Amino acid sequence: MPTLRSRRKRTRVTSPSPLSPPWTPRAAQYGVGIHHNVAVPMSDGVNLRVDIHHPTDLVTGEPAPGPFPVLMSLTPYGKKAPPPAAQIGGGATPFLIKRGYIEVMVDVRGCGVSEGEFQMFGERQAQDGVELVEWASTLPHANGRVGMFGVSYLAINQLFTAAAVGPNSPLKAIFPVMAARDFYRDAAAMGGAPHLRTIRAYGGVYNLLNVVNPMLEVINRGKHPRPRAGGIAGVRKRGRAQRGYFGPLIADAVAGGETAFDEEFWKDLRPATVIPQIVANKVAVFLVGGWHDAFQRGVPLNYAALQNAFAGRPDEQPMRPGQPVSEDLRLMMGPWYHVTMYGNLHLQAVQLRWFDYWLNDDAEAQISGPPLTFQPIGSPRWFHVRGYPLERATPTRFYLSDGGRLTADPAPETSTATVKYVGRGPVAGRSVEQWTLGMTSFIRSQRGGQTRYDQDNRRVQRGALTYTTEVFTAPTLIAGPVTLTLNATADTTESLFVAHIDDVGPDGSSRPLTQGALLGSHRELDPERTWYLDDGTVLKPHHISTRAAVKPVVPGELTRYDIEIFPTAALLAPGHRLRLTVTTFDFPHLVPTAPARKALAGGTYRVHQGGATPSHLLIPVADPNALD
Numbered sequence: 001m002p003t004l005r006s007r008r009k010r011t012r013v014t015s016p017s018p019l020s021p022p023w024t025p026r027a028a029q030y031g032v033g034i035h036h037n038v039a040v041p042m043s044d045g046v047n048l049r050v051d052i053h054h055p056t057d058l059v060t061g062e063p064a065p066g067p068f069p070v071l072m073s074l075t076p077y078g079k080k081a082p083p084p085a086a087q088i089g090g091g092a093t094p095f096l097i098k099r100g101y102i103e104v105m106v107d108v109r110g111c112g113v114s115e116g117e118f119q120m121f122g123e124r125q126a127q128d129g130v131e132l133v134e135w136a137s138t139l140p141h142a143n144g145r146v147g148m149f150g151v152s153y154l155a156i157n158q159l160f161t162a163a164a165v166g167p168n169s170p171l172k173a174i175f176p177v178m179a180a181r182d183f184y185r186d187a188a189a190m191g192g193a194p195h196l197r198t199i200r201a202y203g204g205v206y207n208l209l210n211v212v213n214p215m216l217e218v219i220n221r222g223k224h225p226r227p228r229a230g231g232i233a234g235v236r237k238r239g240r241a242q243r244g245y246f247g248p249l250i251a252d253a254v255a256g257g258e259t260a261f262d263e264e265f266w267k268d269l270r271p272a273t274v275i276p277q278i279v280a281n282k283v284a285v286f287l288v289g290g291w292h293d294a295f296q297r298g299v300p301l302n303y304a305a306l307q308n309a310f311a312g313r314p315d316e317q318p319m320r321p322g323q324p325v326s327e328d329l330r331l332m333m334g335p336w337y338h339v340t341m342y343g344n345l346h347l348q349a350v351q352l353r354w355f356d357y358w359l360n361d362d363a364e365a366q367i368s369g370p371p372l373t374f375q376p377i378g379s380p381r382w383f384h385v386r387g388y389p390l391e392r393a394t395p396t397r398f399y400l401s402d403g404g405r406l407t408a409d410p411a412p413e414t415s416t417a418t419v420k421y422v423g424r425g426p427v428a429g430r431s432v433e434q435w436t437l438g439m440t441s442f443i444r445s446q447r448g449g450q451t452r453y454d455q456d457n458r459r460v461q462r463g464a465l466t467y468t469t470e471v472f473t474a475p476t477l478i479a480g481p482v483t484l485t486l487n488a489t490a491d492t493t494e495s496l497f498v499a500h501i502d503d504v505g506p507d508g509s510s511r512p513l514t515q516g517a518l519l520g521s522h523r524e525l526d527p528e529r530t531w532y533l534d535d536g537t538v539l540k541p542h543h544i545s546t547r548a549a550v551k552p553v554v555p556g557e558l559t560r561y562d563i564e565i566f567p568t569a570a571l572l573a574p575g576h577r578l579r580l581t582v583t584t585f586d587f588p589h590l591v592p593t594a595p596a597r598k599a600l601a602g603g604t605y606r607v608h609q610g611g612a613t614p615s616h617l618l619i620p621v622a623d624p625n626a627l628d
Contacts, residue, residue, distance in 0.1 A: 129161030181298030192522030337438020414611025
């Protein structure tokens with residue numbers, strides 16, 4: 001009898017993979033069949049509804065005998081999401097099914113047409129994932145092995161489920177695309193300043209997809225009983241429930257209530273707490289993230305935490321040079337937004353390779369080499385490294401100097417630069433695109449247009465403080481965590497600093513790369529989670545944003561602010577410069593709470609340059625030709 005490997009006919013795909021060794025996916029061998037709305041009872045009596053997509057014989061149309069691995073996604077957006085909604089909401093992937101995978105698409109409880117009450121993540125939803133994995137492994141024509149895949153919420157669900165399954169589970173491998181680490185810091189607030197429009201936009205997308213998908217359930221009845229929650233009545237019922245979830249959340253944050261701080265509400269929205277257990281359960285992980293993604297901050301931190309757990313190190317700390325790494329725990333990042341076509345990358349072919357190795361025992365599909373693969377902004381080149389932060393990227397100080405310069409050494413004498421607080425100003429294009437999940441760029445790319453990654457940021461610099469390096473004479477890679485340390489005074493009891501990092505071209509265009517912000521009252525650092533260099537310099541700050549830790553700014557007192565700028569990777573061409581812009585707003589993105597806005601009004605800040613208390617930007621710099 002021929003082996004599984006010898007039976008496969010390979011076919012080339014138009015877009016290459018950055019992974020090694022070279023590998024070509026096999027051709028489609030099957031058709032696609034579906035069982036609609038199969039009821040799966042959970043241990044508490046709630047029925048979840050799933051669609052089972054399965055390979056069929058191309059001649060007869062009957063279910064193919066298999067056995068096949070099972071891939072599963074748990075979605076709150078509706079399991080019948082069609083393209084392009086499937087880019088975020090989930091949906092079946094015929095590319096994988098036609099190559100021998102059963103796919104189980106699940107409406108999480110309280111969503112779509114599943115019973116129960118919706119809650120974002122939490123212990124009950126993780127337990128649902130555990131029970132569904134066991135159930136899926138015993139499906140007809142299944143080989144007993146299960147993988148999980150999906151984007152955003154579906155990716156985060158994978159992390160919680162993989163941590164909850166325990167050892168020796170049928171769940172062998174997951175492929176989380178754009179998964180958060182800490183919702184409060186990744187997406188709900190930046191340095192304590194709330195992203196209220198982010199939450200509101202997410203709630204809007206959530207509600208829209210839960211209107212559309214029950215209607216699709218009515219159209220696609222299949223041969224199975226209709227769930228009682230389906231149809232227009234179900235849409236109305238769920239719409240009320242979702243408004244009851246997101247509306248109070250946003251109102252509470254606006255008022256400066258509990259959700260404006262890192263309090264109990266956010267505990268269940270922190271995959272960071274379960275990462276070590278995934279490694280203990282021996283589940284293989286392939287993370288995918290984007291330098292423009294809504295979870296730009298959290299994805300590389302999840303990678304470091306996975307590798308630290310493998311090496312027996314504290315998961316909240318930076319990886320150490322030379323520490324052991326597992327090639328079963330991988331990360332791939334590129335210059336992508338949350339909703340994206342991944343440039344020229346055939347992501348489903350990468351998924352096929354990952355799952356073929358872990359669920360089909362296909363040795364030819366094994367991915368080897370350094371487990372962190374990334375493509376920087378501004379280059380088609382892929383880099384392959386082991387650790388995060390990057391071992392060969394040297395954290396380099398650029399001092400804020402008089403005349404708007406970023407210099408290698410601080411000026412001997414102190415000078416000050418003044419910035420006045422304003423709550424709004426010119427729109428930051430990259431910020432708007434990032435926190436609307438890249439939908440504009442995605443739609444443009446679908447129509448054959450260009451994406452908007454390289455928008456010019458000069459309009460944001462009007463009235464702000466700007467500091468620029470000298471011209472780089474050789475290709476220069478910046479990659480990793482970025483910190484801006486400001487020593488400044490304020491004449492109010494609150495302050496707000498927003499920092500933008502840009503790549504400045506010879507023509508003066510200022511391409512935005514990344515940004516960060518800090519509400520001054522949230523400046524206290526958590527020493528257990530902050531990353532430091534050996535000399536005590538802050539490499540990546542982690543602020544304590546609980547009510548108890550928040551403290552007013554003392555007017556007139558020189559205060560240190562360590563601002564976390566979200567990590568990035570960008571290749572600067574010769575003739576380009578790096579620019580830091582310091583302002584007090586990111587409109588319409590950051591919206592301080594009502595009490596904070598009152599305390600911020602009329603504020604004037606004086607930033608120290610040089611002298612005994614110099615302000616500086618710390619950014620990792622590498623020679624791209626020496627990195628791999």
